[in-house]
Amino acid sequence: MIDKTIIHEMANWVRLRLTPEEEESMAKEFSETLKWINDEMITKELEGVKPMPSVIEGTIPSFEDKVTDGNYPETVTSCSEHTVDGFFTVPKMVE
Amino acid sequence: MTDLTKLTLTEALSGLEKKEFTSVELTQSYLDKMKELRRLNAFITETPEIALQMAAESDKRRAEGKAGKLEGIPMAVKDLYCTKGVLTTGASKILSNFVPPYSATTCAHLWKEGAVLLGKTNTDEFAMGSSTITSYYGVTHNPHDETRVPGGSSGGSAAAVAAHLCAAATATETGGSIRQPAAFCKTAGIKPTYGRCSRFGILAYSSSLDHPGVIARTIEDVAKVLEVMAGHDEFDSTSLNMPVPEFSKMLDKNIKGMKIGIPKEYTEMVPEIWDRALAFVKEQGAELVEISLPHTEQAASVYYITTMAEASSNLARYDGVRFGTRVDGKSLDEMYMETRMDGFGAEVRRRLILGTYFLSAKGYFEYFVPAQKMRRLIAEDFDKAFEKVDVLMAPTVPIEPFTIEEAKCGACATKINDTYSMPSALAGIPAACVPSGLQVIAPRYEEGLALKVAQVLEMCK
Amino acid sequence: MSYILKGKTNNWEIVVGLEVHCQIISNAKVFSGSSAKFGGVPNSHVSFIDAAFPGMLPHLNKECLYQSIRTGMGLNSKINLYSRFDRKNYFYGDLPQGYQITQLFYPIVGEGYIDITLEDGTKKRLRVERLHLEQDAGKSIHDRAPHLSFVDLNRSGVGLMEIVGMPDISSPEEAGAYLRKLRSIVRALGTCDGNMDEGSMRCDANVSIRPVGDKNLRNRVEIKNLNSVKFVMQAIELEAHRQLAIYEEGGHVTQETRLFDSIKMETRTMRSKENALDYRYFPDPDLPPVLLTQEEVDEIRRTLPELPEDRKNRFIKEYHLNEYDADILSGDNKTAEYFETVAKGRDTDKAAHWVMGDLFGALNKLGKSIEQSPVSPSNLGKLLDLMAKDVISGKIAKEVFELMLETGKDADIIVEEKGLKQITDTSEIEGMIDTIIAENPETVSEYKAGKTKLLGWFVGQAMKASKGKANPGLLNQLLTKKLG
Incomplete structure (x- = not known):
């Protein structure tokens, strides 16, 4: 069972917020979905099956160790309105 | 002069080749049509100036004998594809100010072969939806019945193709987002093999399932665009490193002796043409074989878990720091929260929140890993089927397009919607669909085969 | 010598495991083609990939993978033929993707060990659990504006090796020896420059204590921000005593992350948010698994530079050094190279004596590293030759050496100029x-x-x-x- 505390925490993890009512209804809806998934998908058949997180299962391609990119600081910062002296700026991070 | 927008892409190419008209003329016709049918809201951004300039350059190249494979063809691009110097939003408020300094590899391929950019088409926000109603830029209307949705998420592309607002359009599919809108708008399309078209420069929704592809009016048009868009890209580590066949030359309309599988799980709801189509392919010399894809039902769960989980991670980069909109806050976390609350629509927010659960220490082992196991069983269903048959034939969608009102109240769950497309999307295998609402699913790398059989189905009226 | 904390009721031993992050030496970053060089104009060593722009995807720099494998070999570790990249999800101002690409489930390098020798000659084998390849975060600067932090992504995406040690360390001295040995290994292999003050090698320490004889591990505290070997040793000692005081008073040590403050000489708790995170690891769908063949791994091993341990054994065999001298002279590449240039074809005993005695003493006084030595190894060799040929005596040689340090001139020139030739008439x-x-x-x-x-x-x-x-x-x- 998913309760609204879990929903609240999940929202916080992805930096989103819900009203208490939304948390309540989402918890209910999600619990039902998980039940449906449990009934439908979680079967004995899955035992011993290798997970397939991607259909690409061959080896990763790789690059030579050469500098071929970067060196355009103006462009990299051009899409942000929040820059000073070539730095991106954010509200003060407290250590 | 006749209305040039009535020509298929293949006909337009031939007209351009024979110098019956120029790309500028062709492009202008499309721009006029776009203006006329702006009420469909198929485009988020129209780029008439760029289009005419590209068309003029194209005409020049053709005059110099340097014509590319799509020389002078006006195309629309789904707004998930980054286009250098042109607003790219993903239909989200959070990117409503984002002008990328680069283009998607697939777009670069199109421009290199002479295609012309007409504009960026509407989609569900970050492709999350199947009606194009979650777009920050409003709903797109189905050209065949404007009270109905065009499907989604590539609804803008499908509507634009169906209403002749472009010769062809790029699209993306994660679980049905090419085939379902193509069916709703009565156009052709293809979701190729996973990795056939590069994902580099396309906004990510669910990385292991995102398939760039094509929507166009005919299978031949689809084949011509796909063979240009496709190709190995070293900047996408999941890109297929193999030569791209000339799909358009494989369309010989000959299916004699071919074994076509009919998945029994896909025949509960069939379109009106179904029985005629079965008879037609038999007439053409193909053999029909009933087969079973036993894990069809489970695809929805796997899809739900995988897409939401991957999305919750993929969309973390929209944090208001380096691009996109920002709403300030007193602390870093407050800024993130305000920016994302303001920038993402309700459906996106919902999926991101639920997706985190499947990646949590508990949810990962209880749901995410089992889902990936089930994904293998689903993929193996197809492997087994293709031991017996060459391709599969099935309806594209089990339903008729719903009305915008129905879509808004959420009466149409994705679950039913994409039943016939999610399994093949999870397996990463190609599927071509035709305007009459039928699809052909082929083994991995066999887009040519899917297109060839689809073209035969296209002939069945 | 075992390290025991004496309490009122019990004797306590400490249990320490170190997690060391080593920045990989490479030209380009681990998942993009931009420069991995330290410093630079803000956001200049940054590509759209490093800044996590929409639609950007990572691609693997093979050299970073190979550097990790080489380091694994230096740690006597198992190299895994199957490994994979995972995403570690969390939000932070200097983490553009909103996740770090790392290897949780299938690291490139498995179990290994580091052998250390303590000052009193005690030897100990400290096990390494794993080494995984990951990407570094950017840097944020907090002191340039009152309400803003400044973010520079030049470091974002530089290759990192995280080396996770088992909790086998039982004294601050062992921790110091482990780190110094690890540093000499990565330096010998050329996989990391090992400069802790520049942050290219960073260490976190997991510390707990337990009554002597107790087999169970108690709650551990992770101490961050340790940027020198000395600080690591000090922090362990401080933390162990802090925990001792708590237990002695019947208290409970909270499992948490603490920061070491080298000025106040204390550890203090970090804001607890950091402590409650679920990183939501999952396989990165953008990166297929790394499948290596045994042949590929063997080829990397074949071209591996000499490791400090092998070099030490060679010095003992080839130059007849005792173990202590061999350890010191083989520890880092530059010293070993210097010594070998001096010793080749000469009295190796004298060479070792001069390098470790006069030279080290002088460099120490001058505050210079061996690379900055005013006396080149070939020149020191010439000085030894003059002694061997009875041109000068040992006593005069010391005088000449002083002049060489001051002037940088050749030994024979000094002897000639100053008329220091031995009288043999x-x-x-x-x-x-x-x-x-x-x-x-x-x-x-x-x-x-x-x-x-x-x-x-x-x-x-x-x-x-x-x-x-x-x-x-x-x-x-x-x-x-x-x-x-």
Whole structure:
């Protein structure tokens, strides 16, 4: 069972917020979905099956160790309105 | 002069080749049509100036004998594809100010072969939806019945193709987002093999399932665009490193002796043409074989878990720091929260929140890993089927397009919607669909085969 | 020597495991083609991939993978033929993707170990759990504006190796030895420059204590921000005593992350948000698994630079050094190279003696590293040659060495210029001896009366007269003869 505390925490993890009512209804809806998934998908058949997180299962391609990119600081910062002296700026991070 | 927008892409190419008209003329016709049918809201951004300039350059190249494979063809691009110097939003408020300094590899391929950019088409926000109603830029209307949705998420592309607002359009599919809108708008399309078209420069929704592809009016048009868009890209580590066949030359309309599988799980709801189509392919010399894809039902769960989980991670980069909109806050976390609350629509927010659960220490082992196991069983269903048959034939969608009102109240769950497309999307295998609402699913790398059989189905009226 | 904390009721031992992040030496970043160089104009070593722009995807730099494998080999570790990248999800201002690409489930390198030797000669094997390849975050600066932090992504995406040690360390001294040994390994392999003060090698320590004899592990505290070997040792000691005080008072140690403050000399708790995170790891769908063949791994091993341990053994065998000297001289590439240049074809004992004694002493005084030594190894070799050929004595050699340090000139030039060549001319020495005998008749008779100890006094006088340049052997021989 998913309760609204879990929903609240999940929202916080992805930096989103819900009203208490939304948390309540989402918890209910999600619990039902998980039940449906449990009934439908979680079967004995899955035992011993290798997970397939991607259909690409061959080896990763790789690059030579050469500098071929970067060196355009103006462009990299051009899409942000929040820059000073070539730095991106954010509200003060407290250590 | 006749209305040039009535020509298929293949006909337009031939007209351009024979110098019956120029790309500028062709492009202008499309721009006029776009203006006329702006009420469909198929485009988020129209780029008439760029289009005419590209068309003029194209005409020049053709005059110099340097014509590319799509020389002078006006195309629309789904707004998930980054286009250098042109607003790219993903239909989200959070990117409503984002002008990328680069283009998607697939777009670069199109421009290199002479295609012309007409504009960026509407989609569900970050492709999350199947009606194009979650777009920050409003709903797109189905050209065949404007009270109905065009499907989604590539609804803008499908509507634009169906209403002749472009010769062809790029699209993306994660679980049905090419085939379902193509069916709703009565156009052709293809979701190729996973990795056939590069994902580099396309906004990510669910990385292991995102398939760039094509929507166009005919299978031949689809084949011509796909063979240009496709190709190995070293900047996408999941890109297929193999030569791209000339799909358009494989369309010989000959299916004699071919074994076509009919998945029994896909025949509960069939379109009106179904029985005629079965008879037609038999007439053409193909053999029909009933087969079973036993894990069809489970695809929805796997899809739900995988897409939401991957999305919750993929969309973390929209944090208001380096691009996109920002709403300030007193602390870093407050800024993130305000920016994302303001920038993402309700459906996106919902999926991101639920997706985190499947990646949590508990949810990962209880749901995410089992889902990936089930994904293998689903993929193996197809492997087994293709031991017996060459391709599969099935309806594209089990339903008729719903009305915008129905879509808004959420009466149409994705679950039913994409039943016939999610399994093949999870397996990463190609599927071509035709305007009459039928699809052909082929083994991995066999887009040519899917297109060839689809073209035969296209002939069945 | 075991390290024991004495409490009122119990004796306590400490249990420490270190997690070390080593920045990989490579030209380009681990998942993009931009420069991995330290520093630079803000956001200049940054591509759209590093800044996590929409639609951007990572691609693997093979060299970073190979550097990790080499380091794994240096740690005597198992190299995994199957490994994979995972995403570690969390939000932070200097983490553009909103996740770090790392390897949780299938790391490239598995179990291994580091052998350490403590000052008293005790040897210990400290196990390494794993090494995984990951990407570094950017840097944020907090002191340039009152309400803003500034973010520079130049470091974002630089390759990192995280080396996770088992909790086998049981004293601050062992922790120091582990780190120094690890540093000498990565430096010898050229996989990381090991500079802790620049942050290219960073260490977190997991510390807990337990009563001696107790087998169960108690709650551990992770200490961050340790940027020197000394700080690591100090922090462990401080933290162990803090925990001791809590337990002795019947308290409970909270499992948490603490920061070390080297000025206040204390550890303090970090804001608890960090402590409650679920990183939501999952396989990165953008990156297929890394499948290596045994042949590929063998080829990397074949071209591996010499490891400190192998070099030490070679020094013992080839140069007949004792273990202690061999350990010191083989520890880092530059020292080993220096020593070998001096020792090749010469008296290796003398070479070791000079490098470890005079040279190290002088460099220490000058505050210079061996690479900055004013005396080149070939020049020190020449000095040794002059001694071996009896051109100068050992005593004069020390004088020449001082001048070499000051001027950087060649040994033979200094000897020539200053006229420091040893006197080997018998008649010249005889002349000096004759004068001394003539001027000191009483001492001569005392000597002749049996006070043979006075020979030393005569040697001293003659040396003085020759300004130290008389060949000592020849002088002795002639004096004995003359004094009869």
